[in-house]
Amino acid sequence: MLKLDARDIKILAVLAREGRISKAELAERVNLTATPCWERLRRLEAAGIIQGYHADIALSRLGPSVTVFVMVELGRHKAEDFQVFERTVADFEEIVACWALGGGFDYLMQVTTRDIDRYQRLIDELLARRISVARYYSYIVTKGVKTGGVPPLAALFEDLSELPVKSG
Incomplete structure (x- = not known):
């Protein structure tokens, strides 16, 4: 099981809203330097938690x-x-x-x-x-009222200190 902490959740939350954010900007937003942020990002991708990056097309x-x-x-x-x-x-x-x-x-x-x-x-x-x-x-569907929502990560987890997530 991969353990996630509050910073991992913050990375996921930022990426869910802004998939094209630069790695440097992502690191700044989650208060990390570039290398540790990049390592966390690669770990989340390798674990299959981040499944891809997509465009929201009108x-x-x-x-x-x-x-x-x-x-x-x-x-x-x-x-x-x-x-x-x-x-x-x-x-x-x-x-x-x-x-x-x-x-x-x-x-x-x-x-x-x-x-x-x-x-x-x-x-x-x-x-x-x-x-x-x-x-x-x-x-x-006659009209989209709310679409393209991002997962409410903070609402899904009460204790962000250590979140067990199945790998693979």
């Missing part, structure tokens, strides 16, 4: 798009059915996120396409693959 400025949240219920609930569904979902670039759920539905997918017609073609293709989809419900 799709509305690029052209038309539609985001749809889809609740999916499978017809069968065997391990193989879940595995087949999850492998199939991974094949579709338009399915930008998918979560397995506990409760009434099995999955929540976030789909982004150019328009509703392309969304429907994606659903038709999923259904044609016979991956045990019993039913699905589509919820079209």
Whole structure:
């Protein structure tokens, strides 16, 4: 287990908000010199805690798009059915996120396409693959109210002195 301290959490919090910050500025913001800050950053990356750096793209400025949240219920609930569904979902670039759920539905997918017609073609293709989809419900996003949030790291941990985190 990798132990994190308050400074590691601060590094993560800064990077979650400002992924393009320079290493020198990051070190200054967390009150470290460059080398120890860089070593902590490499350790967090190597442990898989930092999984990547991404741009927050304003799709509305690029052209038309539609985001749809889809609740999916499978017809069968065997391990193989879940595995087949999850492998199939991974094949579709338009399915930008998918979560397995506990409760009434099995999955929540976030789909982004150019328009509703392309969304429907994606659903038709999923259904044609016979991956045990019993039913699905589509919820079209009409307006983003709060998006791109960063993890509330300080709120998640009461004691920042030593946080055990599984490596790998």
